Amino acid sequence: MGGQSAKPHTALLWTIITSVVVVGLIVVFPLALALPGMHLLTLSRWQFAITVCFHILFPSITVGTSILLCVLYGMYWKTQRPVYLQMFRFWRRIFAVGFAIGVVAGIVLVFEFGVLWGVFATKAGPIMGPLLGMEVVTAFFVEAGFIGILLYGDGRVRPRTMFAATVMVSIGTILSSTWILANNSWMQTPSGFAVRDGRFVPVNWLHVIFSPSFIWRWPHMLNAVLISASFFVAGIGAWYLVKGRALPFARYSVSIGLGMAAILVPLQIFLGDNVAFNVLPRQPAKLAALEGNWASPNTGYVIFAIPDQQAEHNIVQLSIPCLASAIAEDLSCKSPNPPLDAIPKQDRPLMTPVYWGFRTMWYGSMLMFGTLFYATILRFRRRLWTARRFHKFLVWLAPLGILAILGGWVTAETGRQPWVVYGYLRTSAAVSHLAPAQLVFSVIGFCLMYAVMLGAYIGYIVHTVRIGPERDRPDAAGQPRPEQPDQSRPALRKVPAPGTIAPGMASPEMASGEVGA
Amino acid sequence: MAFVWFVLILLCVLMYVVLDGYDLGIGIATLFERDARRRHEMLELVAVAWDGNETWLVLAGVALWAGFPLAFGTILPHAFLPLIVMLFALIVRGVSVEMVSQRPSAPGWEKAFGIGSLIAALAQGVVASTLAAHLTIIGGAYDGSAFGEMSWYSVLTALAVAASYLALGYAYTKWKATGELRAEAGRRGAPAAAAAMVLGAACLGAVNATAAPLNLAAPVRAGGFAYLMAVAVAGAAVAWVTLKPASRYDALPMCGLAITVVATFLAVVVARSPVLVPPGLTVYNAASPGGTFDFIAVGIGLNVPLVLFYNWYAHYAFHGKEDSGAGPAQSAIPPVQGAQPGPVSPSQEAS
Numbered sequence: 001m002g003g004q005s006a007k008p009h010t011a012l013l014w015t016i017i018t019s020v021v022v023v024g025l026i027v028v029f030p031l032a033l034a035l036p037g038m039h040l041l042t043l044s045r046w047q048f049a050i051t052v053c054f055h056i057l058f059p060s061i062t063v064g065t066s067i068l069l070c071v072l073y074g075m076y077w078k079t080q081r082p083v084y085l086q087m088f089r090f091w092r093r094i095f096a097v098g099f100a101i102g103v104v105a106g107i108v109l110v111f112e113f114g115v116l117w118g119v120f121a122t123k124a125g126p127i128m129g130p131l132l133g134m135e136v137v138t139a140f141f142v143e144a145g146f147i148g149i150l151l152y153g154d155g156r157v158r159p160r161t162m163f164a165a166t167v168m169v170s171i172g173t174i175l176s177s178t179w180i181l182a183n184n185s186w187m188q189t190p191s192g193f194a195v196r197d198g199r200f201v202p203v204n205w206l207h208v209i210f211s212p213s214f215i216w217r218w219p220h221m222l223n224a225v226l227i228s229a230s231f232f233v234a235g236i237g238a239w240y241l242v243k244g245r246a247l248p249f250a251r252y253s254v255s256i257g258l259g260m261a262a263i264l265v266p267l268q269i270f271l272g273d274n275v276a277f278n279v280l281p282r283q284p285a286k287l288a289a290l291e292g293n294w295a296s297p298n299t300g301y302v303i304f305a306i307p308d309q310q311a312e313h314n315i316v317q318l319s320i321p322c323l324a325s326a327i328a329e330d331l332s333c334k335s336p337n338p339p340l341d342a343i344p345k346q347d348r349p350l351m352t353p354v355y356w357g358f359r360t361m362w363y364g365s366m367l368m369f370g371t372l373f374y375a376t377i378l379r380f381r382r383r384l385w386t387a388r389r390f391h392k393f394l395v396w397l398a399p400l401g402i403l404a405i406l407g408g409w410v411t412a413e414t415g416r417q418p419w420v421v422y423g424y425l426r427t428s429a430a431v432s433h434l435a436p437a438q439l440v441f442s443v444i445g446f447c448l449m450y451a452v453m454l455g456a457y458i459g460y461i462v463h464t465v466r467i468g469p470e471r472d473r474p475d476a477a478g479q480p481r482p483e484q485p486d487q488s489r490p491a492l493r494k495v496p497a498p499g500t501i502a503p504g505m506a507s508p509e510m511a512s513g514e515v516g517a
Numbered sequence: 518m519a520f521v522w523f524v525l526i527l528l529c530v531l532m533y534v535v536l537d538g539y540d541l542g543i544g545i546a547t548l549f550e551r552d553a554r555r556r557h558e559m560l561e562l563v564a565v566a567w568d569g570n571e572t573w574l575v576l577a578g579v580a581l582w583a584g585f586p587l588a589f590g591t592i593l594p595h596a597f598l599p600l601i602v603m604l605f606a607l608i609v610r611g612v613s614v615e616m617v618s619q620r621p622s623a624p625g626w627e628k629a630f631g632i633g634s635l636i637a638a639l640a641q642g643v644v645a646s647t648l649a650a651h652l653t654i655i656g657g658a659y660d661g662s663a664f665g666e667m668s669w670y671s672v673l674t675a676l677a678v679a680a681s682y683l684a685l686g687y688a689y690t691k692w693k694a695t696g697e698l699r700a701e702a703g704r705r706g707a708p709a710a711a712a713a714m715v716l717g718a719a720c721l722g723a724v725n726a727t728a729a730p731l732n733l734a735a736p737v738r739a740g741g742f743a744y745l746m747a748v749a750v751a752g753a754a755v756a757w758v759t760l761k762p763a764s765r766y767d768a769l770p771m772c773g774l775a776i777t778v779v780a781t782f783l784a785v786v787v788a789r790s791p792v793l794v795p796p797g798l799t800v801y802n803a804a805s806p807g808g809t810f811d812f813i814a815v816g817i818g819l820n821v822p823l824v825l826f827y828n829w830y831a832h833y834a835f836h837g838k839e840d841s842g843a844g845p846a847q848s849a850i851p852p853v854q855g856a857q858p859g860p861v862s863p864s865q866e867a868s
Contacts, residue, residue: 101612107575108604108608110578118590119658125582125586125805126808129579130812136572136576136817137821141828144571145826145828149834153834
């Protein structure tokens with residue numbers, strides 16, 4: 001297993017391993033040297049930032065993939081076409097390990113709220129605790145109860161049970177993100193509470209859950225994880241198109257991925273716009289920081305900046321004149337970009353992570369939009385399956401959605417600083433009274449462990465992709481045959497000529513090229 | 518209301534200790550298993566259930582946070598080091614179990630799974646010992662030294678917890694497995710159970726030397742404690758007798774040990790209530806305001822039966838002996854035969 005296609009792809013594997021090592025050295029090493037001199041607050045923030053960033057990578061893949069798995073199993077159940085079962089089994093491999101890492105990395109976060117932010121846990125516990133509790137009982141247990149069947153039930157339980165379990169798991173993942181967003185949105189725009197004896201006491205639970213920012217941030221995030229999974233699936237599918245392997249599988253994957261993204265990305269731009277116009281007026285410091293503007297009279301839109309927090313200016317700045325004014329619906333070039341120096345110094349977030357987090361998301365979304373626009377043109381011209389350079393490009397875009405989500409969360413969380421509950425509880429007042437030495441241990445530990453886990457997961461994905469979906473065909477060696485096996489499988493190894501097979505209408509049986517190892 | 522909630526948290530902790538106890542125990546047992554095929558069978562037992570079992574830990578944590586924020590915000594920093602080590606170990610373990618299931622052969626991950634399980638069990642034992650150590654709260658926040666909470670008592674509780682989990686693991690394996698694996702689980706399970714009993718008794722005996730001595734002054738407490746200990750001993754005796762490979766009551770060892778664990782745990786609670794952590798943190802002064810309890814009683818409390826159902830269903834879907842093919846109607850698992858060159862992944866085997 002795995003040997004037959006090892007050679008051409010070893011380079012890719014090594015590139016990824018090297019890049020993980022290099023990133024590890026760039027991030028972990030200086031951190032390890034700098035750690036002993038840092039304050040407790042800084043260390044706690046770094047640890048939380050590292051663990052929360054690591055965690056969000058996995059839901060970015062698995063929430064969308066779980067829905068894909070539902071669709072695929074449902075389609076297989078209904079049509080009995082082998083390609084759907086093949087896709088289900090292949091994507092389940094990627095999903096399974098990502099889900100496991102996401103779960104354990106999520107457990108870490110729950111405990112960190114108490115370990116690192118003990119004072120915050122005590123003060124905000126009456127509100128945060130119940131919301132997370134709802135997540136555990138309505139989402140975690142649903143996922144956990146059915147994930148075993150989803151992963152190992154194929155062939156052991158009835159198809160109906162399999163399908164139900166798959167649906168339940170994806171409902172669980174959606175509910176989980178719902179409660180997390182309710183929780184985080186309350187921290188961004190707290191409402192429905194009173195402060196008594198220094199504690200946040202719930203007054204109106206509906207206002208707590210549906211805080212002003214939740215209404216827009218929740219669909220924004222849900223849409224985001226669907227988009228990131230779409231690009232991920234399309235990117236890996238495109239790799240098989242480039243290699244000319246498992247073509248029906250590859251085409252369906254690219255089709256589903258691009259098709260979903262083509263609907264969701266424009267919607268996402270609309271939702272993101274609404275998030276900005278609903279959340280940012282409540283958090284002017286975040287708005288100023290993400291626009292990258294320090295001083296008042298600038299009406300230009302800053303497209304590139306290297307901010308210097310101490311000197312309160314940008315070391316390098318590139319801006320488009322008058323665009324900020326135009327965005328504020330003033331074409332006369334008079335409305336200025338909101339400046340960060342209007343915010344008192346002690347209430348300012350760090351501009352660099354907020355600005356660049358936002359740019360990653362925003363530029364990423366533009367790149368996605370452009371790509372999808374081009375893909376749609378290719379599709380209407382019936383050239384989607386022959387555009388080899390575009391396929392290669394798609395492979396590179398596989399992690400783009402995940403990066404955009406990471407950027408968005410960096411903006412949301414660093415932009416909320418120096419508050420943990422915006423306007424009410426400062427992060428510096430929320431931290432546990434630990435010894436910095438303890439945190440040096442845990443920060444280095446998490447860095448190393450997560451670098452290894454991330455490397456292992458990427459390595460696992462590369463390994464799984466290299467082996468390919470051929471082994472997951474229902475009629476491959478050792479697999480039971482489907483009820484109505486299709487006999488006609490002419491081997492068409494080459495990419496078909498333009499127009500012979502309309503996009504999305506390619507019958508997997510007709511175009512099947514590869515038989516399992 | 519606070520007390521009712523405390524009982525719910527106890528339920529979560531006990532569910533966790535019994536359920537994740539057996540799967541951590543199976544993890545530890547893989548370290549002693551030389552035969553790759555049997556090791557893999559054991560891993561499969563864990564693979565289908567660990568996620569649900571571990572979720573009880575999260576629910577226990579979050580229920581503690583919702584109901585007793587002061588306890589959550591001070592006990593967790595108090596137990597900082599063992600908790601972090603436990604989290605590291607649980608990460609390694611959760612990832613490695615999926616890696617082993619998804620890949621045809623991954624000896625490194627198998628090793629990591631075993632070691633991760635062992636460290637997680639030991640770390641949980643140390644966490645338990647910190648609950649018997651003096652907790653200083655100043656101005657509503659935890660205040661203490663980095664290593665002060667760990668002592669000789671931590672070593673004792675760590676070993677006791679690891680041995681109990683190992684015994685639970687063997688008992689569960691005997692229940693779910695057939696043939697050689699079942700017999701071996703019985704053979705090895707008995708000494709593990711004996712060790713767990715001795716260490717557990719030692720922990721109880723030594724607890725009066727810690728900051729949290731047992732309070733048996735009131736007759737109700739003393740009576741309850743004695744009754745629960747009697748139940749614990751009875752459960753242990755049942756497990757001891759039925760663990761032997763010759764005994765055909767394969768479900769009884771697990772039930773017996775589960776009863777012992779639950780009874781011992783409750784006995785300690787009876788002797789300590791309402792103190793959560795000595796000296797001053799109690800069920801009453803750590804509780805959330807009423808508005809929180811109204812919400813969690815409905816939102817979380819009413820969901821608990823459903824949660825129990827999911828957890829039961831996850832086990833039910835794979836009920837019966839693991840490799841006998843006696844599962845649900847359409848079981849297509851071929852019995853594992855010597856012809857297989859290496860460990861077999863559950864997914865391959867299942868399909």
